[in-house]
Amino acid sequence: MSTKRNDPAPAVPASGKLASISAVAQHAGVSIATVSRVLNGTKAVNDDTRARVEAAVAALGYRANALARSLMRGETRLLLVLVPDFANPYFAEIVKGVESVTRKNGYGLVVADASETLSRDSPSLDSLYNRLADGVISLARFADLKPLLMEIPDLPWVACSEFVEDGEIPNVSIDHRQAAIDAVQYLINRGHRRIALLTADEDYQWARQRREGYEFALRRANIPIDAQLVRIARGTDYVYGMEAAGTLLAMETAPTAVFAVSDTLAIGAIKAFRRVGRRVPEDIAVMGFDDIPVARVFEPALTTIAQPVRELGATAAELLLKRLAGGPAESCTLQHALIVRASA
Template identity: 75%
Template sequence: MSINTSKAASISEVAAHAGVSIATVSRVLNSTKPVNADTRERVETAVAALGYRTNALARSLTRGESKLLLLLVPDFANPFYSEIIKGVESVIRKAGYSLVLGGAPDTLSRDSQALDTLYNRLADGVISLAHYHDLQPLLREMPGLPWVSCSEFIPDSDVPHASIDHQQAAVDAVQYLINRGHERIALLSADENYLWARQRHLGYEVAMQRAGIAIDPQLVRIARGTDYVFGMEAAGALLAQKNAPTALFAVSDTLAIGAIKAFRRAGLRVPEDIAVVGFDNVPLSQVFEPALTTIAQPMHELGAAAAQLLLERLAGGTPTSRTLQHTLVVRESA
């Protein structure tokens, strides 16, 4: 069979050609773990057939460092993550590092360039905003990789993280609505595979229970995503209820803004007919009409803190996780 070698093959292509995992190819190339003779021969044959050449920089990493850090981002379109990226960059640039961005969980796909970067040892460490369970296979394959989490984290883990107290922040948001006289308070949540979404949902329940307000299951909606359109979609379902809510707590600003658009299309005034509180304080929240009442996460500071934690790990330290302060920002929507 004729192989096209007009462009450099990636480690994932070598793995597919040999019928093995990327981790196995890495073990053969870097001699990090024993590999049986048959498997080694298949990998070496694939390397020769594809003309794969390991980067000279990768070979030198046992003696030095690449000055590259990988940041795993679940959704590049979400402005929340954009602000965190800026915070990360503000710290690592001063330390002489550059940033490589990888989408998660796509990073685990066989043709992922970001995954190549890790298996070739071209990244010194990782900052992850991704769902932990999506990344468990990677952590098992590379247990020695310096790793920190940001916003989304693993409770009681030895992986240091920078985050806020998501549950208490949600309690503060819902309590504000209760203090304004609302009892029919809806919750618009997101994918609860994420810890932050589960904790914000729990905060909603805690605030309602403390106030002695029964939770109507019909007023709890899980959006199919965090984009604006999913907020519109879920808000429409809430409006279909016979006894509609007088207030809404959304677990992200994007969902809250989408919901407001749906409410206004239905002829409702915000906040006169229904009050809305979001979460994150993304830049759009203060220029949107009506300006959004929201929980402000210190997004830039979260990114900077995560970067500082990773740099400390790379220097051989054992950094302690950091919980940053949130703030309730009252504007026009509630």
């Protein structure tokens, strides 16, 4: 003979919507404030009351609104990442590194276009003023950040990729100057004397520092610095590398090697050289910078300076979390490496 169980069914709302905190309070016979105390652990609650609330939560299938809880505690558990160029795979790899740390620590990410967010008429800027993000990891030009840092001095920031010399905010980077020295010295050791530089907007500190390294390596080798061999690309996309490299081909005495301050510029340069029948590296060697994933599968595989890209992002996230926890967050310089492949 079968028996019928008398266990009460979960009191799920007929609408199928998730139960509200007020429904939990009513079910448990306590106030909404008491439910909140149990869920958030903000104040001591006696064992009987806690058990009733927990039973009501289980019966109703209640899920607390994490954002609402966070706002009550004065935090959102959201971090903002400012990215200068979504098309550049270098920045995408950094964001992956950031996410690997924030996910484990219960933080969500909002990834935003740096130029749009920092624009004075941008709605995204309101989210910073209204503290809808607990902190910011910026991959943008540090010069663009200074006005905002002055206006929101208590919002925790960390700069990533940019090496910030004045120490206003913690940063994680490599030694861009030394990395460029290593790159150019490799080309010099291979017998090159006419070495061109494909660089980027020097509002970026890393671009200035890489140019400084290029010039230092040439001077150290007693090679005159020829301003005609320096080309400033209009951006760091592949097409701008093709464009800038094309101007080198018009020179009466073309360079025998090119040092590009990003892999995307280097790959663009190789495509420009190929279009006019120049072989790489036989006719002209090309050195990149960053070691983005495509660098190893492109033909010819790119000789480049490898940044620990995901580690940059992960370290930046760790620095920011330290700041949010009230601890000191000192700047960090990571190691680069020269990766020799087929292009130089």
